[in-house]
Amino acid sequence: MIELKHALWELEKVTDAVQLDNFFQIYLGKKWLLNEEFKLLVALSPEEKKDKGAKLSDIKTQLTTAYELKNQIFAMDQINAQLEKDLVDISLDVADDRQGSYSLLAKVRREIEEVYKSMWFVIDYGHEIVTKYENFESVNIPLSHPATEMHDTIYLNQKDPSWQNLILRTHNSAHQIEDIKKYGVPLKLWSPGRVYRFDSMDASHDVMFQYAEGMVVDKNVSIAQFKDTMQKLLSGILWKSITIRLRPSYFPFVEPGFEIDASCPICGAKGCSLCKGSGWIELLWAGMIHPNVIKNAWLDPKEWSGFARGIGVSRLAAVRYGIKDIRYFTNGDLRFAKSFA
DSSP states (O other), X not given: OOOHHHHHHHHHXXXXXXXXXXXXXXXXXXXXXXXXXXXXXXXXXXXXXXXXXXXXXXXXXXXXXXXXXXXXXXHHHHHHHHHHHTXXXXXXXXXXXXXXXXXXXXXXXXXXXXXXXXXTOEXXXXXXXXXXXXXXXXXXXXXXXXXXXXXXXXXXXXXOTTSOEEEEOSSGGGGHHHHHHHHXXXXXXXXXXXXXXXXXXXXXXXXXXXXXXXXXXXXXXXXXXXXXXXXXXXXXXXTSOOOEEEEEEOOTTEEEEEEEEEEOTTTTSSOOTTTTTSSEEEEEXXXXXXXXXXXXXXXXXXXXXXXXXXXXXXXXXXXXXXXXXXXXXXXXXXXXXXXXX
């Protein structure tokens, strides 16, 4: 039988990981001494087997414990050696102590959120993957509308419960109904976030861009209230007192619908390259929420009404800072990013 004292003495002489592994193979491995001793138990009587088996188990327990302790010591020595090797002299001067900062788009988005919070709007980011019903039908866009086609909308392979392909939202209105049900009415909501469209990239278009939608639902909401709210919001967002004008336009989810122009904050409506000499800049769509959308939110359109508007955060940032190409926001050019840090 293996002598425990001798085995422990040999373990004590081990000085590196290679010798420790050899010790394990000799005493504790499947094909070596201790395992062979256990195999011999088969030929013994029940009483002898019980007695010798107990002794072997005790030897194995003590050797295993001693081996693991030795192994931990070597592991700790290795870690300490590596730490000593990688030791950093914290007294050295830092090569670059500049801190990171928000991107220009994130900065503008957060500032816009603060303006909306000051007017008691709820902020909800929604989700970027939605169903066709959420993106189109729930906000009064029929499935026969061109916007539902693959040349306008990005479809995913995943399916919704009705076995239709999920899509990347093309506007934040995709969870308008969900938000009304979630928060109840009356409601003042601001919903920023990324949207996706199958579009050609140029100075004013991108496949992915930051977008935001605001919505107010209450009783007896009027266009006059809507215009006053938009005037205050845009003045707060653009840092200047501006004038807005409404131009009639068609959008399936509002009735009546408008394009909203703002007096150019760069030239003061005198005419410049940004506003193309007109003194006005087209900023966003807006309008009174369509009665069908109110119905889809399980509300009575005779009792409840509201207005909604959508705007590109990229567009707002470009107008505020006089940037003529929105691709600068996402092309990774550090020179551009650092200029607004």
